Amino acid sequence: xxxxxxxxxxxxxxxxxxxxxxxxxxxxxxxxxxxxxxxxxxxxxxxxxxxxxxxxxxxxxxxxxxxxxxxxxxxxxxxxxxxxxxxxxxxxxxxxxxxxxxxxxxxxxxxxxxxxxxxxxxxxxxxxxxxxxxxxxxxxxxxxxxxxxxxxxxxxxxxxxxxxxxxxxxxxxxxxxxxxxxxxxxxxxxxxxxxxxxxxxxxxxxxxxxxxxxxxxxxxxxxxxxxxxxxxxxxxxxxxxxxxxxxxxxxxxxxxxxxxxxxxxxxxxxxxxxxxxxxxxxxxxxxxxxxxxxxxxxxxxxxxxxxxxxxxxxxxxxxxxxxxxxxxxxxx
Ligand code: G3H
Ligand code: 13P
Ligand code: ZN
Numbered sequence: 001x002x003x004x005x006x007x008x009x010x011x012x013x014x015x016x017x018x019x020x021x022x023x024x025x026x027x028x029x030x031x032x033x034x035x036x037x038x039x040x041x042x043x044x045x046x047x048x049x050x051x052x053x054x055x056x057x058x059x060x061x062x063x064x065x066x067x068x069x070x071x072x073x074x075x076x077x078x079x080x081x082x083x084x085x086x087x088x089x090x091x092x093x094x095x096x097x098x099x100x101x102x103x104x105x106x107x108x109x110x111x112x113x114x115x116x117x118x119x120x121x122x123x124x125x126x127x128x129x130x131x132x133x134x135x136x137x138x139x140x141x142x143x144x145x146x147x148x149x150x151x152x153x154x155x156x157x158x159x160x161x162x163x164x165x166x167x168x169x170x171x172x173x174x175x176x177x178x179x180x181x182x183x184x185x186x187x188x189x190x191x192x193x194x195x196x197x198x199x200x201x202x203x204x205x206x207x208x209x210x211x212x213x214x215x216x217x218x219x220x221x222x223x224x225x226x227x228x229x230x231x232x233x234x235x236x237x238x239x240x241x242x243x244x245x246x247x248x249x250x251x252x253x254x255x256x257x258x259x260x261x262x263x264x265x266x267x268x269x270x271x272x273x274x275x276x277x278x279x280x281x282x283x284x285x286x287x288x289x290x291x292x293x294x295x296x297x298x299x300x301x302x303x304x305x306x307x308x309x310x311x312x313x314x315x316x317x318x319x320x321x322x323x324x325x326x327x328x329x330x331x332x
Contacts, residue, residue: 002069003139004111008076009091011111011142015050016181016230016274024327025269028052028232029318030094030279032059035311036286037075041089043318045079047329050088052112052275056095060105069109088332092144094277102132106141114183118146122169129177137178144275147173148185150235162189167221174226181230181275184222186215188235192244192257192280200258208241209258216267223272231273237280238262238325240317243288250291257284262325269326276326282314289313 004011012026019026027044031037031053044051053075055068063071072091079087092112096102102113115132117125129145136143148165165184174182188194200209222231239259247254265276289310293300300306323329 001107002109004091004109004141007069007073007091007109008087009072009089009109009111011140012052012090012092012144012230012275013142013180015088015090018331019050019274019328020228020230020272022331023270024331025233025265025274025276026050026052026090026328027318027321027326028054028092028094028275028277029282030054030056030059030277032062034071035307036282036314037071038078039282039311039314040318041075041079042082042315043322044089044332045082045084045087047319047322048084048332049322049326049328049330050090050332051328052090052092054092054094054277054279055110057093057097057101059094065104065108072109084332086332096132099128099131099135102143103135106136106139110141112142112144114144114146116146116183118149118183118185122173126173126176129173129179133178133180142180143178144181144183144232145173145177145179146183146185146232146234148183150185151189162187164215164218165222167218167225170222170225170229174229181232182222182226183232183234184219186218186233187212188214188233188260190235190280192237192239192254192259192284194235194237194239194260195258197256209256211258211261214260214264214268219268219271219273226272229272230275231271232275232277233265233268233273234277236260236265236276237278237284238265239284240281243281243284246288247284247291250288250295252287252291265325266327278321281317281321285313285317286310 151162293306
């Protein structure tokens with residue numbers, strides 16, 4: 001058993017309470033490799049923003065669970081080296097799909113876990129989420145559960161259609177599971193293709209897709225049922241057009257990629273939404289930077305020469321999200 005406290009990590013409890021009071025959201029950035037981790041920590045340290053490092057089941061398998069734990073511990077030390085005296089860093093399991101996986105993460109130093117039972121029937125989702133919360137709480141590890149279904153890929157689960165969270169269920173669900181935060185479905189989805197072209201309109205000037213707005217009425221109804229309860233938004237990448245254009249310009253092919261407009265995330269951040277998940281934007285920045293180097297310098301074969309620019313672009317992206325979208329700068 002390794003306690004996250006020994007690694008210098010914190011859980012989400014105080015972080016979320018402060019974020020709701022202060023009208024901002026905590027960034028939850030996924031990472032799979034060293035460059036992403038360096039960029040996240042640099043951005044958080046330079047802006048003094050609390051931050052959630054998220055690891056999916058796939059990322060855990062890719063990076064190796066033991067290595068990941070030491071990377072998170074290293075991240076805390078790196079943050080201090082960058083002049084952040086008391087780093088506020090959470091290590092969180094993203095989309096845990098079984099009790100065993102969540103338990104393993106709790107036992108190996110995670111300070112927060114998500115149990116995603118959203119594809120299960122309601123009562124089964126409650127039973128599984130409660131089992132995880134009961135176990136995790138013994139070690140002061142916080143638990144995120146999910147109600148409602150996001151369209152697209154949820155780790156290895158694929159949902160064709162989204163089902164908004166039903167506000168009439170949230171009190172019963174949160175009480176019976178004992179979860180510390182609730183991921184909801186109000187129209188976001190995972191990946192770089194969040195909406196089909198037929199769900200969007202086209203901007204006549206640019207020809208670009210304009211997505212439909214998020215269901216803020218559903219969010220309001222949920223907040224009315226659960227005043228002050230921490231709400232989480234998954235699938236919140238904005239799919240910046242400049243990265244999509246760069247990728248396409250340098251040999252990639254991402255037609256009609258579309259994300260959540262930043263103004264809507266800014267609006268959500270000011271509410272009880274206190275954790276916003278971003279993964280795809282970082283993947284796009286990484287890929288755009290690497291493609292540019294490959295196209296401009298075909299003779300380059302030192303990975304530092306293309307992963308370095310990718311890291312710089314991701315750092316810029318993370319700082320932009322923290323300062324201009326979530327408003328979490330200066331809060332740690
Ligand atoms: O929600 C999904 C995250 O973007 C993680 O994706 O399962 O491919 O690591 P992944
Ligand atoms: P994006 O695909 O929009 O970045 O969402 C990431 C996410 O929700 C991770 O859980
Ligand atoms: Zn997600």
